[in-house]
Amino acid sequence: MSAESPHVKGGIGQSILRKEDARFIRGKGNYVDDVKLPGMLYLDITRSPYAHAKITAIRTDKALKVPGVLAVITGKDLEAAGLAWMPTLMSDKQMVLPTDTVMYQAQEVAGVVADSRYAAADGAAAVEVDYEPLPVVTNPFKALEPGAPVIRTDRAEKSNHIWHWETGDKSGTDEAMTSAAVRVSQDLYIPRIHVSSMETCGCVAHMDAVSGRFTIWMTTQAPHAIRTVYALVTGLPEQNIRVISPDIGGGFGGKVPVYPGYVIASVASIKTGHPVKWIEDRSENLQADSFARDYHIHAEVGATKDGHVSALRVKTLADHGYTDAAANPSKFPAGLFHIITGSYPFAKAFVEVDAAYTNKPPGGIAYRCSFRVTEAVYTIERMMDILAHKLNVDPAELRLQNFIPPEAFPYRSALGWTYDSGNYAGALKKAMEIIDYAGLRREQAEKRAKGELMGIGISSFTEIVGAGPSQTFDILGIKMFDSAEVRIHPTGKVIARFGTKSQGQGHETTYAQILAEELGIPADDIRVEEGDTDTAPYGLGTYASRSTPTAGAAASMAARKIREKALHIAAHLLEVSPDDIEWKDYAFRVKGVPGKSKTMAEVAFAAYTNHPKGTEAGLEATDYYDPPNMTYPFGSYICVVDIDKETGQVKVRRFVAVDDCGTIINPMIVDGQIHGGLTMGFAPSLLEEIQYDEDGNVHGGTFMDYLVPTAVETPNWETAKTVTPSPHHPIGAKGVGESATVGAPPAIVNAVMDALRPYGVEHIDIPLHPWKVWQVLHGGGKSA
Amino acid sequence: MAATARPVTPAAALTTSGAPTTKIHITVNGQLLSADVEPRTLLVYFLREVLGLTGTHVGCDTTNCGACTVHLDGRPVKSCTVLAVQANGRKVTTVEGLEVGGKLSPVQQAFYEEHGLQCGFCTPGMMMTATALLARNPNPSDAEVRDAIRGNLCRCTGYVNIVKAIKAAGKKMQETPPAGGGA
Numbered sequence: 008m009s010a011e012s013p014h015v016k017g018g019i020g021q022s023i024l025r026k027e028d029a030r031f032i033r034g035k036g037n038y039v040d041d042v043k044l045p046g047m048l049y050l051d052i053t054r055s056p057y058a059h060a061k062i063t064a065i066r067t068d069k070a071l072k073v074p075g076v077l078a079v080i081t082g083k084d085l086e087a088a089g090l091a092w093m094p095t096l097m098s099d100k101q102m103v104l105p106t107d108t109v110m111y112q113a114q115e116v117a118g119v120v121a122d123s124r125y126a127a128a129d130g131a132a133a134v135e136v137d138y139e140p141l142p143v144v145t146n147p148f149k150a151l152e153p154g155a156p157v158i159r160t161d162r163a164e165k166s167n168h169i170w171h172w173e174t175g176d177k178s179g180t181d182e183a184m185t186s187a188a189v190r191v192s193q194d195l196y197i198p199r200i201h202v203s204s205m206e207t208c209g210c211v212a213h214m215d216a217v218s219g220r221f222t223i224w225m226t227t228q229a230p231h232a233i234r235t236v237y238a239l240v241t242g243l244p245e246q247n248i249r250v251i252s253p254d255i256g257g258g259f260g261g262k263v264p265v266y267p268g269y270v271i272a273s274v275a276s277i278k279t280g281h282p283v284k285w286i287e288d289r290s291e292n293l294q295a296d297s298f299a300r301d302y303h304i305h306a307e308v309g310a311t312k313d314g315h316v317s318a319l320r321v322k323t324l325a326d327h328g329y330t331d332a333a334a335n336p337s338k339f340p341a342g343l344f345h346i347i348t349g350s351y352p353f354a355k356a357f358v359e360v361d362a363a364y365t366n367k368p369p370g371g372i373a374y375r376c377s378f379r380v381t382e383a384v385y386t387i388e389r390m391m392d393i394l395a396h397k398l399n400v401d402p403a404e405l406r407l408q409n410f411i412p413p414e415a416f417p418y419r420s421a422l423g424w425t426y427d428s429g430n431y432a433g434a435l436k437k438a439m440e441i442i443d444y445a446g447l448r449r450e451q452a453e454k455r456a457k458g459e460l461m462g463i464g465i466s467s468f469t470e471i472v473g474a475g476p477s478q479t480f481d482i483l484g485i486k487m488f489d490s491a492e493v494r495i496h497p498t499g500k501v502i503a504r505f506g507t508k509s510q511g512q513g514h515e516t517t518y519a520q521i522l523a524e525e526l527g528i529p530a531d532d533i534r535v536e537e538g539d540t541d542t543a544p545y546g547l548g549t550y551a552s553r554s555t556p557t558a559g560a561a562a563s564m565a566a567r568k569i570r571e572k573a574l575h576i577a578a579h580l581l582e583v584s585p586d587d588i589e590w591k592d593y594a595f596r597v598k599g600v601p602g603k604s605k606t607m608a609e610v611a612f613a614a615y616t617n618h619p620k621g622t623e624a625g626l627e628a629t630d631y632y633d634p635p636n637m638t639y640p641f642g643s644y645i646c647v648v649d650i651d652k653e654t655g656q657v658k659v660r661r662f663v664a665v666d667d668c669g670t671i672i673n674p675m676i677v678d679g680q681i682h683g684g685l686t687m688g689f690a691p692s693l694l695e696e697i698q699y700d701e702d703g704n705v706h707g708g709t710f711m712d713y714l715v716p717t718a719v720e721t722p723n724w725e726t727a728k729t730v731t732p733s734p735h736h737p738i739g740a741k742g743v744g745e746s747a748t749v750g751a752p753p754a755i756v757n758a759v760m761d762a763l764r765p766y767g768v769e770h771i772d773i774p775l776h777p778w779k780v781w782q783v784l785h786g787g788g789k790s791a
Numbered sequence: 792m793a794a795t796a797r798p799v800t801p802a803a804a805l806t807t808s809g810a811p812t813t814k815i816h817i818t819v820n821g822q823l824l825s826a827d828v829e830p831r832t833l834l835v836y837f838l839r840e841v842l843g844l845t846g847t848h849v850g851c852d853t854t855n856c857g858a859c860t861v862h863l864d865g866r867p868v869k870s871c872t873v874l875a876v877q878a879n880g881r882k883v884t885t886v887e888g889l890e891v892g893g894k895l896s897p898v899q900q901a902f903y904e905e906h907g908l909q910c911g912f913c914t915p916g917m918m919m920t921a922t923a924l925l926a927r928n929p930n931p932s933d934a935e936v937r938d939a940i941r942g943n944l945c946r947c948t949g950y951v952n953i954v955k956a957i958k959a960a961g962k963k964m965q966e967t968p969p970a971g972g973g974a
Contacts (some may be wrong), residue, residue: 024903031911032899034846034886038912041845074809084875122835125829205850205858205912205946248930256848257946258914289851511910679906710855710944718937718950 013592017523017530022675026515036254040286042211042224049162050272050285053117053134055109058366058703060138076105080118093403096334103267110329111368111465113294147326147363149553158364167364172340175357183318183355187309191393196772197300199697202374206256209286212273222249224750228258229548234540238342252538258510260373263334294708299374301326302382308390314398317467319356327362335370336480342379345422346471349387350431351409356421366703375687376452384468388753426639428731435643438665442645460650460763466754472742473556473638489557490544493565494627497615499608501533504547507558508538517672525566525592527607552742568628577605579619636739638733642666644754650762655781659722667729669741681747685724688751696774696777796825815879820888828875835859837875846886846915857943860916861885867923886915897923897960907956909947919944921957929961
C-alpha cells in the first residue's frame with residue numbers, strides 16, 4: 008500500500024481471483040447430487056408420452072414389485088392432501104401430478120420411490136398408464152381460433168386466452184404512426200429455447216417426523232421465496248422449513264420456478280419418513296422444465312424522412328404452454344417488455360401482448376434474461392436495421408443520429424421507465440473504432456463486388472435490471488428488496504450473508520470486494536455465505552441481473568451502518584469527539600492530525616473488548632435494500648459474419664462487445680460474464696431451438712438435437728468497456744450477468760441480413776440454421 | 792493384484808436387492824480397489840456413489856456434455872457411457888487425482904488463474920480433457936484446444952478463458968515438467 012494511492016487488498020476494481028474456485032478446481036464443490044444422507048431414498052418419475060390425453064388408469068402393482076421400490080405416488084394421492092395442483096409464480100396454477108389429464112409431452116404422471124437410483128428408474132418404467140389421446144394445440148394462433156380445443160378445462164373461462172396486457176399511448180401512437188413519413192414493419196418470431204444449465208434440477212427433501220423440521224437441499228436461485236411458497240402451499244410452519252441451495256451448476260433463470268419433482272420428492276419424504284433425492288436427467292430437463300421466449304412479435308416503426316424515429320407500435324402473441332408459470336414481477340405479465348423503445352427517444356409508443364395456452368410445458372422463464380428484455384431488445388434493434396435499410400442509410404449512422412443523448416439522463420421513456428444514466432454514442436463509437444468499422448465496410452464492398460457474402464451487424468442495446476423498487480416490483484406479493492448481514496469479528500475478520508444465491512457469478516468474491524472497499528478490510532478476510540434460509544437474511548434471490556443492484560447495494564449500506572457505529576468507537580479510542588473523525592483512505596482519521604488513526608480491525612477489537620460506555624457492544628449490521636430505481640446497463644456490439652454460399656453456413660469472424668455496466672467491481676469476472684452471456688446470445692441466433700410437431704412431440708429433447716454451442720462454433724469474443732456509473736446505486740454498479748445475452752442476437756442477425764442484402768430478403772427468423780440461409784441463396788423466397 | 796486391493800462396499804444407492812453382481816478390481820487415483828457391482832453399473836455412478844468421488848459430474852447421460860470425463864488408462868472417457876465392469880483391471884484418474892502432494896496440477900492452477908470456470912460443474916471434466924490434450928500436445932494452437940474440448944460443454948464461460956487456461960497450462964508444463972497431472 009503506497010501513500011500516493013491508498014487501496015485495500017481486494018477492493019473494488021481489482022481482478023482478484025475467485026474465492027469459490029478453490030473447491031471447484033479440486034472437484035470439491037457441493038452440488039445437490041453430492042448430498043448424501045443416511046437412509047436416503049431415490050425418486051424417479053414416470054412421464055407422459057402424449058402432449059394431451061385423458062388418463063383412464065394408472066396401475067402401480069408391477070412397479071411396486073420391482074425389488075427395492077417402496078412407494079408409488081400418483082395425482083390421486085396428492086389430491087387427497089390438496090397438493091395435486093400448486094400455484095405458479097404468476098398466480099396461475101400448475102399440476103404437481105395429474106389426476107385425470109396430461110397437458111404436455113413428458114409431463115410428470117407418477118413418482119416412484121426406491122432404495123436405489125437404479126431401482127427407482129426400473130420402477131418408473133414399470134408403472135402402467137392408460138391414456139385416451141385428446142386433440143393437441145401447439146400453435147398459439149390456432150389455440151385462439153374459435154372452436155380450438157380448450158386445454159385448461161379447470162378454468163372458468165373456456166378459452167385458451169390467458170391475458171391481454173397493454174401499455175403506452177394507443178391513440179397518440181396510432182396518430183404518430185399514420186403521420187410518419189417513413190414506416191417499416193416486420194413479423195419476428197423468437198422461438199422456444201431452454202437454459203440447459205450443465206447441472207440439471209434436483210433436490211434432497213427430508214422431513215424429520217420427530218422434530219417436524221423439513222429441510223430441502225435444492226437447485227434454487229431463490230431459496231427464501233421458495234421457503235415462503237412452501238409454507239403457504241403446504242401449511243408447514245415457516246420456521247420449520249429450511250431451504251438450502253448448495254453450489255448450483257448454472258441457473259440462468261431455469262432454477263427459479265418450483266418444479267413438480269421438488270414437491271413429489273417432498274411428499275415422498277413425508278410419506279416414507281426418509282430423505283428422498285430427486286435428480287432429473289438431461290432429457291427430463293430439456294423436455295419438461297420451463298422454457299424461455301416463444302414470442303410472436305409484430306413491430307412497426309415510424310420515422311421522419313430524414314430518419315428521426317417517432318413512433319413504435321408492437322403487437323405480440325406469447326405462447327406460455329399449458330400454464331402461465333413465467334417468473335415475472337406480479338404487475339408485469341409480459342415482464343419488462345416495455346423497455347422496447349430501447350436506446351432511442353420515441354415520442355410515442357404502444358405495446359400490447361396477448362398470452363395463450365398450448366400443449367407445451369410452461370414457458371416464459373428466463374434464459375439468462377428474464378422479464379422479456381431480450382425479446383424487446385431483439386425487436387427494436389432488428390427494427391432499427393430494417394429502418395436503416397428502408398432509408399438507405401448506414402445502420403451505425405442511423406443509431407448515432409437517434410440515440411438519447413448523455414445530457415438527457417435521467418431520461419423518461421415513452422413507456423414510463425426512467426433510465427438512470429447512459430452514453431450510447433460513446434459505446435458505439437468505441438466499438439466502431441476497435442473493429443475498424445469503416446475498413447470493414449470497404450472490405451464488404453469489395454467482397455460484394457466479387458460475389459462473396461460478408462455482413463456487419465450492430466446492436467446498441469439498453470437493458471433494464473435490478474428489480475426492483477418495492478412500490479412496483481413484487482413476486483407473489485413479496486417485495487423485491489434484497490439483503491446483506493455483515494458481522495465483523497473481534498479480530499477484524501468478517502462474515503457476511505446475503506439473500507441472493509450465486510450460480511457461478513462469483514458472489515463470494517465480488518460481495519467481499521464491495522465490503523473490502525467499504526470497510527477497509529482485505530477481501531481475503533471476508534467470508535461470504537448465501538443459500539441457507541436458516542442463516543441468511545431474507546431476499547428474493549439471484550436472477551434478472553439483480554444481485555449487484557440489490558444485495559450488492561445492501562452490502563454497501565450495511566457496511567456504512569457499521570462505519571457509523573465504528574466511527575464513535577474510533578473517537579472513543581482516539582479520545583476525540585466523533586465530529587473530529589473522518590473515514591478516509593480506509594481508516595478512521597483525526598481530521599488535520601496525520602498519523603492519528605484507527606483501522607477497522609482495531610475498532611472491531613475494541614467493539615468487543617472496550618466499547619464506549621452507553622453503547623452496545625459488537626460490530627454488525629443488516630440492510631434490506633429497496634432500490635429507488637432500476638439500473639439500465641447498455642452497450643454496443645458489432646458482429647462480422649462470413650457466409651458460405653455453398654452450404655449457407657454462417658461463421659462469426661469477429662465480435663466486439665463494448666459494455667457499460669457502471670462501476671466495475673471485478674474486471675476479470677465482468678469479462679467472464681460477458682463471454683458467457685455472448686455465447687448464450689450466439690446460441691439461439693444460430694443453433695438452439697425447441698420445436699414441437701403438431702402432435703406436441705418435442706424435438707430437441709436431448710443434447711443430440713438441442714445444439715448447445717461447443718468451443719468449436721463459439722467465436723473468440725473481444726470485449727471492451729465504457730463506465731457510466733448508476734447515479735442511484737451506492738457504488739454506481741448496474742449488474743452485468745445478462746447484458747450480453749440480451750445484446751448479442753440482433754447484432755448477429757443484423758450481420759447475416761446485411762450479408763444477404765443482395766438477395767432482397769429483409770428477415771429470417773432465428774435460429775439461422777444453414778438450411779434457412781441456403782434457401783435464400785438458392786431460389787430466393789422473401790423469408791424462410 | 793486382488794490380494795492387495797482394498798475392498799469397497801457398493802452403497803445402497805446403487806445395488807438392487809438380489810441382483811447378481813460381478814467382482815471388479817480397479818485402480819482409482821493410484822489406489823487399487825475391489826468391489827462387487829451390478830454389471831449395469833455405470834463407471835460414473837461407481838465413482839460417485841461407491842467411492843464418494845463426487846467431483847465427477849453427470850450432465851447429460853448421453854455422452855454429449857463431458858461433465859463426467861475421467862481418464863481410463865490415461866485416455867479421457869465419458870464415464871456415463873462406460874460400465875464399471877469395463878474398467879476392471881484398469882487405471883482410472885478423476886479430478887480428485889489431479890492434485891499431487893497438495894499441489895495443484897498446472898491445468899488446475901491455470902483454470903484458477905485465468906478464470907476458466909464459473910459455476911464449476913463442467914470444470915472437472917473439462918480439466919481432465921485438457922490434461923489429456925496437453926499430455927500429447929503441450930503446445931496446442933487455439934484451434935487445437937477448441938477441437939480437443941468440443942466434447943465438453945460449458946454453459947457459463949463462452950470457452951474464451953478455458954482456451955486461455957489450457958494454453959497457459961501447456962506453457963507452464965513446458966517450463967517446469969509437472970510432478971503429477973493425472974494423465
